[in-house]
Structures are given as C-alpha cells and as structure tokens.
Amino acid sequence: MRVLVTGATGTVGRHVVDGLLRSGASVRALTRSPETAGLPGEVDVVRGDLTLPESVQPALADVDRLYLFPVPETAEAVMGLAAKAGVRRVVVLSSVSAEYAEGDLSGDQHRAVEAAVEASGIEWTHVRPGEFMANLLFLWAPFVKAEGVVRAPYGDAESAMVHEADIADVAVRALLEDGHAGAKYSLTGPEALTKVEQVRILGEVLGREVRFEELTREQTRELWIGQGMPPEAVDWLLTPPPKAVVGPTAEQVTGRPARTFAQWVADHRADFG
Structure with a gap:
C-alpha cells in the first residue's frame, strides 16, 4: 500500500507522514520544495503543487490512498487525476466550518473541496477540525x-481548540483502516x-x-x-x-x-x- 500525502510539510501533514511511517505504510510526500522539506529519509519526496494539477499527476502513480490538503480552486481536477490513477481511498483535511451556513468564507471553500471528492467516485472520509491550537x-x-x-x-x-497531532491521528486511522468510508469527523479539543x-x-x-x-x-x-x-x-x-462546545474528539476514533x-x-x- 502506498499513500500520497499532499501538504506534507504543513502543520498537520508532517504528523500524518510520521503516523503513517509508524504504521509501516509506504509514504510518498508531495511538496513544492523537496530540497527543503526536511522529511524522514524513508519518505519518497516528490515535487508538485496542488494549484497546478498537471504537476500532481506523476506523484499519483501506483498510489492506493490519498491524504488531500484542501485547495478548492483545483480540487475537482486533482480528484479527476486521482480517479484515473486508480486511487481507492481519500481522506480530506476539511474544517468544521463546512457545517456552517452557506456564505461563510471558510465553509464555502471547504465544502467545495468535499463536493469534488464526493463526486470523484472514490471512497472518502472528511476530517473536520475546529480551531487549531497551532x-x-x-x-x-x-x-x-x-x-x-x-x-x-x-x-x-x-x-475548544484541537491539537494538530490529534487531527493527524484521525486522518491516519481513516487512511489505513476500513470502516471510515463516508464519515465526517468533526473534532474539537x-x-x-x-x-x-x-x-x-x-x-x-x-x-x-x-x-x-x-x-x-x-x-x-x-x-x-x-x-x-x-x-x-x-x-x-x-x-x-x-x-x-466540547464536541467529538480524536479519542472516539483513535481510542486515545x-x-x-x-x-x-x-x-x-x-x-x-
């Protein structure tokens, strides 16, 4: 199994990479600057930019699962490429704002990404954290x-701010375990x-x-x-x-x-x- 992590050098993405490695998964990381990524040596670090979907296509080769950082402008194109490449599961870093009323700036952007993922035909899970401690x-x-x-x-x-490592722990579980398809995990601290x-x-x-x-x-x-x-x-x-309001936390998915x-x-x- 190979997992492509987009946003791999980001606040949550680095923790996702580490969690996948601890679980024994093969990890490919997408970054605009591989030379300064500072990721572990066992990671296959490749150059790409989610704002330029054509640059992502090579990184999708032989990838089974995808952790998707939210870029609403290109989410539909990226998911089209993922479907063609044979990706079978995607976990989206979304936001609790996706639950807000239409017209909310953050909510509209994250809903657009979620909609593109859902329309792709690929099995999906949305991870919706609230305010980041980070x-x-x-x-x-x-x-x-x-x-x-x-x-x-x-x-x-x-x-009720949430630790970025808890967000990543939920994403890693959803990437590696069965039973999370179609879930929308809203998370607080x-x-x-x-x-x-x-x-x-x-x-x-x-x-x-x-x-x-x-x-x-x-x-x-x-x-x-x-x-x-x-x-x-x-x-x-x-x-x-x-x-x-203290709502669902990572414990309900991870048991910790x-x-x-x-x-x-x-x-x-x-x-x-």
Missing part, C-alpha cells in the same frame, strides 16, 4: 518570545478554555510570567493585517465567537485521550522561547 504559533508566539505578552480580542470567550485561561496555562508550562492584554476588534484587525493576513480572512476570524492545551504548549515550548 494558530497560536503565528498569532501569539512572536510576542510571547519577545515581550512575554499575548494581545488578543475576546479574552473571556471560550474555545478536550476542554473549553478562555483566552485568559490559555495564557495562564501557557505561563505555567513555560515557567514564566505571560501577560494578557485585551485588544479591541479594530486594534486586532490592524495588527493581523500588519502581520500579512488577508483582510477577508481577518474579518472572518474576528466574527464574535459562539459559545464553545485527546491532547490538552497544556500538552500542546509543552510540545511547542521552543517556539515560545
């Missing part, structure tokens, strides 16, 4: 490292925490003081756009969050407890300085 590497880590401070809006709003509580845990795990400074919506928008985030994505992220926020901070201690 988002904080971009939003918080530089400021914690430099100043010992987190600046963010909605300090009292709860979220195991606990609902406010940003203030997250910052407290962050400081406790790091063993130093980390302060929380509440920003207004307008201040946050200016900060994030200044960091290079697209304005439409910023506006989507700044939608006032609904009440957090979902990782906590404290575990995630410990895993990324070096990123916070």
Whole structure:
C-alpha cells in the first residue's frame, strides 16, 4: 500500500507522514520544495503543487490512498487525476466550518473541496477540525518570545481548540483502516478554555510570567493585517465567537485521550522561547 500525502510539510501533514511511517505504510510526500522539506529519509519526496494539477499527476502513480490538503480552486481536477490513477481511498483535511451556513468564507471553500471528492467516485472520509491550537504559533508566539505578552480580542470567550497531532491521528486511522468510508469527523479539543485561561496555562508550562492584554476588534484587525493576513480572512476570524462546545474528539476514533492545551504548549515550548 502506498499513500500520497499532499501538504506534507504543513502543520498537520508532517504528523500524518510520521503516523503513517509508524504504521509501516509506504509514504510518498508531495511538496513544492523537496530540497527543503526536511522529511524522514524513508519518505519518497516528490515535487508538485496542488494549484497546478498537471504537476500532481506523476506523484499519483501506483498510489492506493490519498491524504488531500484542501485547495478548492483545483480540487475537482486533482480528484479527476486521482480517479484515473486508480486511487481507492481519500481522506480530506476539511474544517468544521463546512457545517456552517452557506456564505461563510471558510465553509464555502471547504465544502467545495468535499463536493469534488464526493463526486470523484472514490471512497472518502472528511476530517473536520475546529480551531487549531497551532494558530497560536503565528498569532501569539512572536510576542510571547519577545515581550512575554499575548494581545488578543475576546479574552473571556471560550474555545475548544484541537491539537494538530490529534487531527493527524484521525486522518491516519481513516487512511489505513476500513470502516471510515463516508464519515465526517468533526473534532474539537478536550476542554473549553478562555483566552485568559490559555495564557495562564501557557505561563505555567513555560515557567514564566505571560501577560494578557485585551485588544479591541479594530486594534486586532490592524495588527493581523500588519502581520500579512488577508483582510477577508481577518474579518472572518474576528466574527464574535459562539459559545464553545466540547464536541467529538480524536479519542472516539483513535481510542486515545485527546491532547490538552497544556500538552500542546509543552510540545511547542521552543517556539515560545
């Protein structure tokens, strides 16, 4: 069995590669820059770009299963190539936003990928995580490292963020095991925490003081756009969050407890300085 992992150097993709290797699968990884991928030596690293479907075609040769990173603009073309190549199973990195009402920016994009996969005739599973803990590497880590401070809006709003390794564990199970065809696995973390509580845990795990400074919506928008985030994505992220609900976690698929926020901070201690 050979599995093609797209987005193999990404936040979740690296964990998918590692999980497949631990299970003894033959792994081929698609990346735009094989020379800097930094993947394990036993991985067959090939050049390709999901935004250019023709570049993906060679990587699909002799592939039985596919882990698909979501690129809505080309998902239909990529899945057409996968079907012609004989791929029998695909697991999609989607998002819980695919469950949102039509007109939601993220939801519409992820639904488009899911629809293309479902129309391909290939057996499929959708993995739909909620908010990634890993988002904080971009939003918080530089400021914690430099100043010992987190600046963010909605300090009292709860979220049930999910560890990227839990997302990957579910994807690996769905790729390798039978019984997941047609499943739509929505995933949260195991606990609902406010940003203030997250910052407290962050400081406790790091063993130093980390302060929380509440920003207004307008201040946050200016900060994030200044960091290079697209304005439409910023506006989507700044939608006032609904009440957090701890929903299904990776444990229901993997049989192992979902990782906590404290575990995630410990895993990324070096990123916070």
